[in-house]
Amino acid sequence: MADVLWISAGAVGAYFGGRLQQGGASVAVAVRSDYEAVKANGFQISAAAGEFNFSPDGVYRSAAEYPGTPDYVVVSAKVLPWINVPELIRPAVKSKETVIVLIQNGIGIEDAVAEAFPENEVLSTVAYIGATRTGKGFVTQTGSQRLIMGKSGGGDSEKGRALIELFKAGKVEAEFTENVAYFRWKKLLWNTPFNTISVLGGHLDTKQMCDRGQVEELCMTLMQETAAVAASDGHVFTAEDLTSNMEYTRNFPPYKTSMLVDYEAGRPLEVDAILGNVCRIAAKNGVKVPHLDTCYALLQSVSPKGDK
Amino acid sequence: MADVLWISAGAVGAYFGGRLQQGGASVAVAVRSDYEAVKANGFQISAAAGEFNFSPDGVYRSAAEYPGTPDYVVVSAKVLPWINVPELIRPAVKSKETVIVLIQNGIGIEDAVAEAFPENEVLSTVAYIGATRTGKGFVTQTGSQRLIMGKSGGGDSEKGRALIELFKAGKVEAEFTENVAYFRWKKLLWNTPFNTISVLGGHLDTKQMCDRGQVEELCMTLMQETAAVAASDGHVFTAEDLTSNMEYTRNFPPYKTSMLVDYEAGRPLEVDAILGNVCRIAAKNGVKVPHLDTCYALLQSVSPKGDK
Numbered sequence: 001m002a003d004v005l006w007i008s009a010g011a012v013g014a015y016f017g018g019r020l021q022q023g024g025a026s027v028a029v030a031v032r033s034d035y036e037a038v039k040a041n042g043f044q045i046s047a048a049a050g051e052f053n054f055s056p057d058g059v060y061r062s063a064a065e066y067p068g069t070p071d072y073v074v075v076s077a078k079v080l081p082w083i084n085v086p087e088l089i090r091p092a093v094k095s096k097e098t099v100i101v102l103i104q105n106g107i108g109i110e111d112a113v114a115e116a117f118p119e120n121e122v123l124s125t126v127a128y129i130g131a132t133r134t135g136k137g138f139v140t141q142t143g144s145q146r147l148i149m150g151k152s153g154g155g156d157s158e159k160g161r162a163l164i165e166l167f168k169a170g171k172v173e174a175e176f177t178e179n180v181a182y183f184r185w186k187k188l189l190w191n192t193p194f195n196t197i198s199v200l201g202g203h204l205d206t207k208q209m210c211d212r213g214q215v216e217e218l219c220m221t222l223m224q225e226t227a228a229v230a231a232s233d234g235h236v237f238t239a240e241d242l243t244s245n246m247e248y249t250r251n252f253p254p255y256k257t258s259m260l261v262d263y264e265a266g267r268p269l270e271v272d273a274i275l276g277n278v279c280r281i282a283a284k285n286g287v288k289v290p291h292l293d294t295c296y297a298l299l300q301s302v303s304p305k306g307d308k
Numbered sequence: 309m310a311d312v313l314w315i316s317a318g319a320v321g322a323y324f325g326g327r328l329q330q331g332g333a334s335v336a337v338a339v340r341s342d343y344e345a346v347k348a349n350g351f352q353i354s355a356a357a358g359e360f361n362f363s364p365d366g367v368y369r370s371a372a373e374y375p376g377t378p379d380y381v382v383v384s385a386k387v388l389p390w391i392n393v394p395e396l397i398r399p400a401v402k403s404k405e406t407v408i409v410l411i412q413n414g415i416g417i418e419d420a421v422a423e424a425f426p427e428n429e430v431l432s433t434v435a436y437i438g439a440t441r442t443g444k445g446f447v448t449q450t451g452s453q454r455l456i457m458g459k460s461g462g463g464d465s466e467k468g469r470a471l472i473e474l475f476k477a478g479k480v481e482a483e484f485t486e487n488v489a490y491f492r493w494k495k496l497l498w499n500t501p502f503n504t505i506s507v508l509g510g511h512l513d514t515k516q517m518c519d520r521g522q523v524e525e526l527c528m529t530l531m532q533e534t535a536a537v538a539a540s541d542g543h544v545f546t547a548e549d550l551t552s553n554m555e556y557t558r559n560f561p562p563y564k565t566s567m568l569v570d571y572e573a574g575r576p577l578e579v580d581a582i583l584g585n586v587c588r589i590a591a592k593n594g595v596k597v598p599h600l601d602t603c604y605a606l607l608q609s610v611s612p613k614g615d616k
Contacts, residue, residue, distance in 0.1 A: 197606075202609055215605055221602075298505075
């Protein structure tokens with residue numbers, strides 16, 4: 001049986017970790033603020049497909065408490081400057097056989113981990129899910145629940161495919177790809193403009209961003225600049241990809257982006273994963289992104305500081 | 309004696325109108341919401357130089373009620389899309405001898421008036437003053453109280469110089485210039501970056517804008533783009549002008565920009581006068597201002613709509 005240690009299991013981790021256990025893996029979790037509740041009762045998950053309880057195969061306060069050598073260490077922490085993922089996982093990565101799995105937003109998020117653990121395989125994962133912590137150990141999941149996983153840097157992975165099979169056995173819409181970077185950029189093509197403008201434009205939902213002339217044009221400009229950076233990184237999106245992204249959003253029922261939800265809750269924003277690293281890759285590759293640069297400066301300024 | 313009708317006499321109008329009367333002019337006012345209070349008691353002005361009462365030589369609800377033919381029609385209304393200055397003043401501009409005086413922020417604000425009254429002289433005025441309406445007919449003025457006035461389009465003006473003499477007799481620091489456009493751009497060189505970022509950067513005072521690395525850099529970039537537009541309009545500012553603008557602001561006691569004050573009070577912002585017209589002049593002259601364009605779209609989006 002595959003031994004999995006899931007670190008920083010928030011709403012996303014509780015949902016996918018529970019499904020992974022249902023698929024046949026042994027899944028232990030490291031949780032911080034909800035430790036007592038999860039230790040006592042596990043996670044109560046109100047999912048789109050029905051309620052379920054996830055009683056982890058071990059509940060720890062941190063990776064250091066985990067007694068074994070896991071096959072997979074999974075991290076679904078937010079990407080924030082003061083969350084040091086290598087430090088978080090280091091106590092559990094005792095063997096070069098342990099695979100590190102990152103389920104996080106943005107681009108360039110694997111670099112620090114790959115550098116800290118050069119002998120370990122790193123699997124980069126893009127998640128499409130709406131999951132919210134509604135109380136200590138309580139999670140609500142709505143809409144899709146999809147994972148696309150691939151080897152950081154590209155290529156095939158036996159252990160990655162094995163993990164995907166376990167997720168699929170747990171009824172997750174999961175897929176292995178040899179080109180996960182493409183899917184990261186594809187998600188950013190939406191996240192970068194819409195998350196950014198939803199906050200900076202003054203609490204705008206998706207429909208408002210597609211309806212107000214000036215911000216609509218700015219969303220498109222940010223998307224074009226993001227696509228130009230993606231192209232400089234080897235991932236080409238067409239003009240049709242961009243316009244259909246806008247059309248899809250315009251015709252979808254209005255909702256708040258995850259960054260706007262964080263902003264309104266006073267939580268820090270994933271500014272660097274979503275926007276800053278795009279600007280940095282642009283600078284490295286000589287791509288001019290003045291509209292993204294402007295938003296990056298403003299978003300850093302409005303993002304609440306500190307670990308909340 | 310010079311007959312002056314002052315239209316939309318808010319805090320700035322009450323202060324300078326009162327000083328103009330003290331200087332020897334006959335000053336009537338058109339006021340809207342504070343009509344009853346001003347009709348009964350005039351304006352009570354708590355000025356930096358001491359308290360004074362300004363009892364206008366006539367108090368009207370609008371220009372249409374003014375019985376005579378004024379020598380000067382002065383407008384100190386905010387520059388907002390739904391405030392139509394030509395319509396506001398038209399009933400009082402019965403003679404081509406009447407001089408129209410605009411005391412307003414921004415650039416390109418004279419165009420509509422010059423077009424509507426091609427035979428009338430238009431005096432464009434830049435004001436440096438901190439004046440706040442603290443109640444019906446009550447105004448507080450702090451700091452400087454300076455006017456720079458010139459003929460719209462440039463050149464000398466006998467009637468402009470005569471009006472300046474009256475302001476000076478009323479102890480206003482007033483100056484006539486043959487090149488008022490230069491002073492408009494000079495004020496914008498500060499207003500455009502700092503007013504904009506104070507709002508978009510998340511309620512930042514002047515010191516915070518000069519201290520936070522990323523927004524400080526963005527302020528400088530916006531100032532450089534504004535200077536490039538000014539240069540394309542014939543007004544050259546040096547790199548030293550820009551750095552000294554930043555240095556001055558960094559070393560001045562922190563305060564909130566007028567746009568941030570408006571924003572926090574839920575009032576609409578002078579987006580077009582301060583930012584939009586700069587972007588429009590840039591487009592007309594072929595100057596690329598992507599950072600200003602980005603802020604313009606965002607500022608329009610966050611500005612409260614409607615007449616408040």
